[in-house]
Amino acid sequence: MRFEITSDFKPTGDQPQAIKQLTDGIDSKTEHQTLLGVTGSGKTFTVANVIQEVQKPTLILSHNKTLAAQLYSEFKKFFPNNAVEYFVSYYDYYQPEAYLPTSNTYIEKDLSINDEIEKLRLSTTSSLLSGRKDIIVVSSVSCLYGIGNPDDFKSNLIQLKKGQTIARNILLRMFVDSLYSRNQVEFNRGNFRVKGETIDIFPAYADIAYKIIFLMMRLTLLNLLIQSLDKYLKSLMI
Numbered sequence: 559m560r561f562e563i564t565s566d567f568k569p570t571g572d573q574p575q576a577i578k579q580l581t582d583g584i585d586s587k588t589e590h591q592t593l594l595g596v597t598g599s600g601k602t603f604t605v606a607n608v609i610q611e612v613q614k615p616t617l618i619l620s621h622n623k624t625l626a627a628q629l630y631s632e633f634k635k636f637f638p639n640n641a642v643e644y645f646v647s648y649y650d651y652y653q654p655e656a657y658l659p660t661s662n663t664y665i666e667k668d669l670s671i672n673d674e675i676e677k678l679r680l681s682t683t684s685s686l687l688s689g690r691k692d693i694i695v696v697s698s699v700s701c702l703y704g705i706g707n708p709d710d711f712k713s714n715l716i717q718l719k720k721g722q723t724i725a726r727n728i729l730l731r732m733f734v735d736s737l738y739s740r741n742q743v744e745f746n747r748g749n750f751r752v753k754g755e756t757i758d759i760f761p762a763y764a765d766i767a768y769k770i771i772f773l774m775m776r777l778t779l780l781n782l783l784i785q786s787l788d789k790y791l792k793s794l795m796i
Contacts, residue, residue, distance in 0.1 A: 559692045561610045563636050565603070573604050580604075581611040602629065606636040615693045623647070623698055630696040640692040643682035647700040648675040677747060680763035687711055718770070726755065726772050733759065 569577055576593060583591045595601045609616050618633070620626035623646050630644040653668040685693050687708070695701070714736040718724075733750050734740070738759065741749040745767070750759040760767040 559640065559690065561613055561637060561640055561692050561694075563606055563610050564638050565636060567603065569604070569607055573600060573607070576604050577607045577611065580608045584608070584612050584614075602632050603636070606633065609637075609694065613691075615691055616695070617701070618694065618696045619701070620696065620698055626696050626698050633694055633696060637692075637694060640694065641685040641688075641690060642694045643685050643696070644675075644678040645682040645695050645697040645701050646675060646679075647698065648672050648679055673747075677763055677765075683711060684761075684763045687715055726757070729757070729770070738762075 580591055580593065593601055593604060595604075605618075618629060620629060626644070626646055630642065634642045649670065649672070653665070655667040656665040657663070658665070682695055686695075716729075716732050716736060718729075730740075730750075730752065737748075739749050740751065742751050745751055745758065745760060747760050747764070748762040750757060752758075755772040757770040757772075758767055759770065
């Protein structure tokens with residue numbers, strides 16, 4: 559899918575010239591470019607138009623979470639049909655372990671993880687592994703730290719589509735291998751539940767769950783019943 563801006567506004571003033579110069583700079587592989595403008599001059603809208611022109615996956619770095627959240631919201635509105643992701647540190651609070659020799663005091667590590675931000679980070683990883691090119695990642699400097707080997711993520715990637723043939727137990731094993739937990743009581747992100755030939759799974763990176771129904775199992779049982787009934791009727795006729 560191509561990047562396509564959804565907006566009632568068009569570039570005006572100095573914006574068309576800035577968009578052209580920035581686009582030409584990217585096409586000519588200029589390493590550094592600077593967009594100047596006062597607050598409220600439409601720099602975000604200008605950059606959005608540059609992204610639409612060059613049609614390349616884009617990483618937007620911010621120096622703090624607050625500005626990153628603002629940029630994420632703005633780009634999400636400009637590109638509602640594309641993958642705009644948010645990737646910042648998921649720690650609300652982090653206290654590293656420490657030792658104070660003067661008082662012989664050991665301070666244990668303490669932290670608090672924000673579940674919503676963790677979901678958005680997983681959504682970013684999922685989009686990057688999906689193979690799509692229309693991705694904008696708005697991030698803080700936390701993206702500089704490694705999140706693991708991409709090959710490990712790809713090896714646990716599960717792709718399902720309507721009409722696909724796969725054994726129920728094999729799919730359940732794949733969920734477990736991808737660190738999903740089976741929970742019949744509390745159904746939230748990162749869990750799945752099973753009832754007969756129906757599986758409900760709640761992806762760790764989404765706000766909606768999915769229901770998977772194994773129709774082939776139902777059809778197989780029905781065929782067995784029909785065959786048994788047919789044999790019984792034939793035996794009565796003999």
